[in-house]
Amino acid sequence: MMKTLQPSIRDIAKALGVSASTVSRALKNHPDISKDTCQKVQEYAERVHYRPNVLALGLKSQRSQTIGVIVPEIVHHFFSTLISGIEDLAYGKGYRVMICQSNEDYLREVINVQALNDHRVDGLLVSISKSTLDANHFIRVIQNEVPIVFMDRICHDIQSDRVVTNDFEGAKMVVSHMLQRGRRRILHLAGPKHLTVGVERNNGYRQALVDHHIAVDEDLILHCDTPQRVETRRSQILAMANEIDGIFAVNDFTAVASMRLLQDAGYNIPADIAIAGFGDDPIADMVSPSLTTVKQRGYDMGREAAALLISRLQGIQPERFQTKVFPAMLKVRNSA
Amino acid sequence: MMKTLQPSIRDIAKALGVSASTVSRALKNHPDISKDTCQKVQEYAERVHYRPNVLALGLKSQRSQTIGVIVPEIVHHFFSTLISGIEDLAYGKGYRVMICQSNEDYLREVINVQALNDHRVDGLLVSISKSTLDANHFIRVIQNEVPIVFMDRICHDIQSDRVVTNDFEGAKMVVSHMLQRGRRRILHLAGPKHLTVGVERNNGYRQALVDHHIAVDEDLILHCDTPQRVETRRSQILAMANEIDGIFAVNDFTAVASMRLLQDAGYNIPADIAIAGFGDDPIADMVSPSLTTVKQRGYDMGREAAALLISRLQGIQPERFQTKVFPAMLKVRNSA
DNA sequence: AAATTACCCGCAAACGTTTGCGGTGTGCCT
DNA sequence: AGGCACACCGCAAACGTTTGCGGGTAATTT
Numbered sequence: 001m002m003k004t005l006q007p008s009i010r011d012i013a014k015a016l017g018v019s020a021s022t023v024s025r026a027l028k029n030h031p032d033i034s035k036d037t038c039q040k041v042q043e044y045a046e047r048v049h050y051r052p053n054v055l056a057l058g059l060k061s062q063r064s065q066t067i068g069v070i071v072p073e074i075v076h077h078f079f080s081t082l083i084s085g086i087e088d089l090a091y092g093k094g095y096r097v098m099i100c101q102s103n104e105d106y107l108r109e110v111i112n113v114q115a116l117n118d119h120r121v122d123g124l125l126v127s128i129s130k131s132t133l134d135a136n137h138f139i140r141v142i143q144n145e146v147p148i149v150f151m152d153r154i155c156h157d158i159q160s161d162r163v164v165t166n167d168f169e170g171a172k173m174v175v176s177h178m179l180q181r182g183r184r185r186i187l188h189l190a191g192p193k194h195l196t197v198g199v200e201r202n203n204g205y206r207q208a209l210v211d212h213h214i215a216v217d218e219d220l221i222l223h224c225d226t227p228q229r230v231e232t233r234r235s236q237i238l239a240m241a242n243e244i245d246g247i248f249a250v251n252d253f254t255a256v257a258s259m260r261l262l263q264d265a266g267y268n269i270p271a272d273i274a275i276a277g278f279g280d281d282p283i284a285d286m287v288s289p290s291l292t293t294v295k296q297r298g299y300d301m302g303r304e305a306a307a308l309l310i311s312r313l314q315g316i317q318p319e320r321f322q323t324k325v326f327p328a329m330l331k332v333r334n335s336a
Numbered sequence: 337m338m339k340t341l342q343p344s345i346r347d348i349a350k351a352l353g354v355s356a357s358t359v360s361r362a363l364k365n366h367p368d369i370s371k372d373t374c375q376k377v378q379e380y381a382e383r384v385h386y387r388p389n390v391l392a393l394g395l396k397s398q399r400s401q402t403i404g405v406i407v408p409e410i411v412h413h414f415f416s417t418l419i420s421g422i423e424d425l426a427y428g429k430g431y432r433v434m435i436c437q438s439n440e441d442y443l444r445e446v447i448n449v450q451a452l453n454d455h456r457v458d459g460l461l462v463s464i465s466k467s468t469l470d471a472n473h474f475i476r477v478i479q480n481e482v483p484i485v486f487m488d489r490i491c492h493d494i495q496s497d498r499v500v501t502n503d504f505e506g507a508k509m510v511v512s513h514m515l516q517r518g519r520r521r522i523l524h525l526a527g528p529k530h531l532t533v534g535v536e537r538n539n540g541y542r543q544a545l546v547d548h549h550i551a552v553d554e555d556l557i558l559h560c561d562t563p564q565r566v567e568t569r570r571s572q573i574l575a576m577a578n579e580i581d582g583i584f585a586v587n588d589f590t591a592v593a594s595m596r597l598l599q600d601a602g603y604n605i606p607a608d609i610a611i612a613g614f615g616d617d618p619i620a621d622m623v624s625p626s627l628t629t630v631k632q633r634g635y636d637m638g639r640e641a642a643a644l645l646i647s648r649l650q651g652i653q654p655e656r657f658q659t660k661v662f663p664a665m666l667k668v669r670n671s672a
Numbered sequence: 673a674a675a676t677t678a679c680c681c682g683c684a685a686a687c688g689t690t691t692g693c694g695g696t697g698t699g700c701c702t
Numbered sequence: 703a704g705g706c707a708c709a710c711c712g713c714a715a716a717c718g719t720t721t722g723c724g725g726g727t728a729a730t731t732t
Contacts, residue, residue, distance in 0.1 A: 006456075006480050008688055019712045024690060034710060049476065054454045055400065056688035058391045059717045075416040083410060087437060096451060099435045101423060115432060118390045119402075120342075140385065144342050256622050263624070286592050288599070288624045344718055355682045360720060370680060392718035395687045 007048045016044060058120060066096040067309060068116030070126045072104045072153070077281045078298045079127065082151060085302020086125060093310050095122075102129040110137045117141050123309045127153040130192055149309045151301060154196050161312065162323040163305040167197050167278075170294040170328025171204025171248070172211075174276045177292070178246045178336050179212045183274050186246035187237075189224040189254050198225070201250050201278060225250050227257035238265055245273055246336065252277035252284050252293055259287065259335065274336035289334035297326050343384045352380060394456060402432040403645060404452030405461045408440045408489070413617045414634045415463065418487060421638020422461060429646050431458075438465040446473045453477050459645045463489040466528055485645045487637060490532050497648065498659040499641040503533050503614075506630040506664025507540025507584070508547075510612045513628070514582045514672050515548045519610055522582035523573075525560040525590050534561070537586050537614060561586045563593035574601055581609055582672065588613035588620050588629055595623065595671065610672035625670035633662050 009027075013020045018037065026033045026041035027050075033041075044050075058064040069086055071079040083099060090097050098116060102109035109129050114137070116124060124141060126148055135157045138148055142158070149161040178186055188205045191198025206216050220240075224233050241262060249255035255277030259269055267273055269289055277284060277293040284291035304324050345363075349356045354373065362369045362377035363386075369377075380386075394400040405422055407415040419435060426433050434452060438445035445465045450473070452460060460477060462484055471493045474484055478494070485497040514522055524541045527534025542552050556576075560569050577598060585591035591613030595605055603609055605625055613620060616631035640660050 009690095010688070020689080021691075021713080022711055024688095025711090032710060037710080051450070051454050053395070053456065053688050055391045055394045055456055056717085057690085059389070059395055059687090059719095060689050062717070064391065073416075074410050074419060075413060077411060080409075080411040080416065084437065084439075091447075096434075096455065098432070101420065103420075111427075114387070118387050119432065120389065120391055253618075260622065260624075282589075283619050283622055286596065286619050287622055288596075345720095346718070356719080357683080357721075358681060360718095361681090368680065373680080389718050392687085393720085395689095395717090396719050398687070 006053075007050050008053065009050075012041065012044055012048070012050060016040060062120075063122050063313075064096075064120045065094060066098055066119065066121045067306070067313075068112075068119070068121035068124045069097055069099045070102055070109060070112050070116070070124065071099070072102050072127060072129050074099070074101055078152070078279050078296060081298030082127070082302040082305075085299040085304075086306045087302075088299075089303040089306040090310070093306075095306075095310060102132075104129045104131060106131040106133070113137045113141060117144065117146065121146065122313050124148040125151055125305050125309060126155070127151050128155050128195075129153075130195060133194060147309060147312045149305045149312075151305045152197060152296075156196060159321055161305075161308045161321050163301050163308065163326070164196075164323065165296045165301070165326050166328045167200035168204040168207070170278065170296075170330075171201040172208045173204075173328065173330045174278070174292065174294050174336075175205050175208035175248050176211065177330060177332065178248065178274050178276060179208060179214070181274065181336070183246035183336075184214065185217075185220065185244045186248055186274075187240060187244045188221045189230070189247060189249040189258060190221055191225040191250040192223065198250055205248055220244070225254055227253050230254060230257040230261060234261060237261060241265065241267060241273065247273060247275045249275070249277050252279045252281040252291060255291055255293070255335075256283055256287050259291070270335050276336040280331050284331070284333065287335075292333045292336035293331050295329040295331045297329075301326055342389075343386050344389065345386075348377065348381055348384070348386060352376060398456075399458050399649075400432075400456045401430060402434055402455065402457045403459045403461060403642070403649075404448075404455070404457035405433055405435045406438055406445060406448050406452070407435070407463045408438050408465050410435070410437055414488070414615050414632060417634030418463070418638040418641075421635040421640075422642045423638075425639040425642040426646070429642075431642075431646060438468075440465045440467060442467040442469070449473045449477060453480065453482065457482065458649050460484040461487055461641050461645060462491070463487050464491050464531075465489075466531060469530060483645060483648045485641045485648075487641045488533060488632075492532060495657055497641075497644045497657050499637050499644065499662070500532075500659065501632045501637070501662050502664045503536035504540040504543070506614065506632075506666075507537040508544045509540075509664065509666045510614070510628065510630050510672075511541050511544035511584050512547065513666060513668065514584070514610050514612060515544060515550070517610070517672070519582035519672075520550065521553070521556065521580045522584055522610075523576060523580045524557045525566070525583060525585040525594060526557050527561040527586040528559065534586055541584055556580070561590055563589050566590060566593040566597060570597060573597060577601065577603060577609065583609060583611045585611070585613050588615045588617040588627060591627055591629070591671075592619055592623050595627070606671050612672040616667050620667070620669065623671075628669045628672035629667050631665040631667045633665075637662055 009023045010020050013023045023041050026038045029038055074080055087097050100112035106129055109132055135155050138158055151163045154162045190202050209216050247258055255275055259275050269275055277291050280293050280295035284293045345359045346356045349359045359377050362374045365374055410416055423433050436448035442465055445468055471491050474494055487499045490498050526538050545552050583594055591611055595611050605611055613627050613629040616629050620627035620629045
């Protein structure tokens with residue numbers, strides 16, 4: 001198998017007995033170059049599989065045509081779909097994408113930001129980690145004129161474009177749905193207090209209760225947003241099981257985990273306890289009973305975020321920062 | 337908010353009244369530079385948040401310290417864990433990772449390969465798409481001296497390092513398990529014939545039958561490897577339901593989809609029909625009954641693949657290409 | 673005092689590309 | 703025949719970094 005190193009513009013120039021500048025221009029059909037030369041150059045380039053060196057281009061143009069993406073964990077369906085949306089739109093506009101995971105770890109997030117900055121990405125799309133309280137790493141790249149669009153998990157302290165789900169309405173809808181079906185004591189498995197998504201869903205839960213003239217019982221709100229945490233709080237949840245008739249979890253994994261827990265303990269879902277989640281993960285449709293939840297349009301949010309960022313990169317700057325709010329959709333299934 | 341463009345080595349040199357070469361050397365404590373100068377440079381660099389320009393580095397050194405990853409779809413848990421493993425190891429070794437999805441589309445895969453090649457990634461980690469029959473796009477980058485390590489979905493036509501699961505043994509184990517529990521007519525929902533994983537699992541299925549002195553009935557092998565395909569073949573599967581007592585699906589989503597289908601049709605799992613999958617996706621533990629399956633060590637495979645690639649990049653070339661085979665582990669749950 | 677040595681540091685080229693500017697040759701007009 | 707326009711192409715600098723080599727100054731040796 002013959003090895004042929006990547007040919008450069010100079011290699012082509014040498015082989016054809018012309019200058020590098022001529023090759024460069026010929027490749028883009030510059031009017032200064034004769035049709036004849038253009039054709040010769042293009043043919044030869046094609047034949048040797050010439051591909052421009054993006055590093056050199058980026059170095060010269062001071063823009064890499066690459067956007068960086070940081071999400072907590074790609075294993076979560078919502079974030080994977082977000083990424084798919086981003087990729088599809090970005091590719092279409094001639095941008096490449098570098099994806100990083102913070103693993104919900106603040107330090108890792110800082111490193112990711114720095115690494116992407118080192119690679120001179122033109123812009124950043126970010127969903128912050130659960131443990132991110134400080135925003136200096138983001139501020140620094142913004143000072144370098146690298147714009148950021150926050151998605152879903154936004155960073156409150158920073159003025160920027162944002163793409164979010166209407167978490168408040170979504171939560172209100174699904175909790176109202178349970179209340180309308182006669183549930184009265186609904187446990188809320190909530191997210192951390194410093195994540196906007198968690199707070200908004202919590203507020204939606206509260207508003208639904210208020211709307212139905214039910215007092216909010218703070219004892220019915222637990223910080224519990226992962227299957228692991230459900231396991232940790234196992235006894236606590238089981239102890240409450242007889243006093244509740246519904247659960248609203250901040251995401252679907254947690255909802256499903258709590259469902260399994262209660263089913264194993266002999267409870268009938270939804271007869272004894274109704275359960276609802278948030279996100280419409282594929283598991284929602286695979287568990288039994290299937291999970292009532294709130295659908296988030298991850299793919300569309302990804303596209304929108306990428307579109308917002310790219311339009312900003314291309315200088316189409318609307319006066320102020322925008323916040324795109326995607327509607328949440330109630331997905332009624334069998335668990336509530 | 338003040339904007340401060342990214343300082344270069346020359347900016348530092350100018351500010352400190354020294355040459356760029358001195359700054360470059362001072363930053364890495366080169367013995368030619370006095371302790372005094374080193375300290376001054378490093379302090380100043382720190383203060384202005386100097387970060388080397390990776391594009392320039394890559395251009396000069398002809399290596400980008402970046403490895404490209406192509407997987408079919410990140411939404412699948414196996415591939416996300418694979419990526420996590422890759423990232424963790426690569427980061428540790430000072431490499432960055434660029435992730436692409438082929439969406440099971442051959443053309444998209446070709447574009448991905450080319451894009452990563454354009455970015456002068458030092459090496460490639462690839463799981464091929466279902467629709468990939470031709471390998472020329474891979475051969476071309478290998479000719480450019482960019483090594484490839486195939487993971488899970490390997491490319492048969494190419495000599496290279498490989499990291500795979502022992503699909504044959506895994507399938508044999510889980511099918512044997514069903515046979516030992518008295519199942520006799522097991523439907524196999526198989527993958528496409530040109531994917532090694534599918535073929536190997538198919539072979540494992542066949543071997544298990546042979547081992548138990550049961551004739552292989554080709555009518556019990558259906559090409560059906562996604563929930564969508566299960567839906568398409570709905571009537572066909574239901575028509576067979578009374579004549580089978582087990583199902584072995586090539587992956588967990590397909591297993592779960594068939595389980596839902598049969599449950600909705602009134603069959604009891606596993607009493608009427610046992611069901612097993614492959615992969616140990618998180619859903620396996622969330623559905624009811626929980627799914628018996630075969631565990632694949634995605635994270636470890638990712639780490640191993642990255643390690644293999646990086647050692648090759650660093651010139652530690654074992655004589656021939658290696659194939660690392662990870663053992664499959666039977667995960668017995670309640671569905672079989 | 674002259675010569676050697678060590679210690680610091682700068683010059684310039686190179687990686688691959690783009691682009692303003694200047695140059696050459698040909699044909700046309702007067 | 704001289705001037706002009708036009709078509710075509712090359713030179714060189716620049717992006718940020720590294721690195722071999724050469725040079726200058728001061729300290730040490732003979």
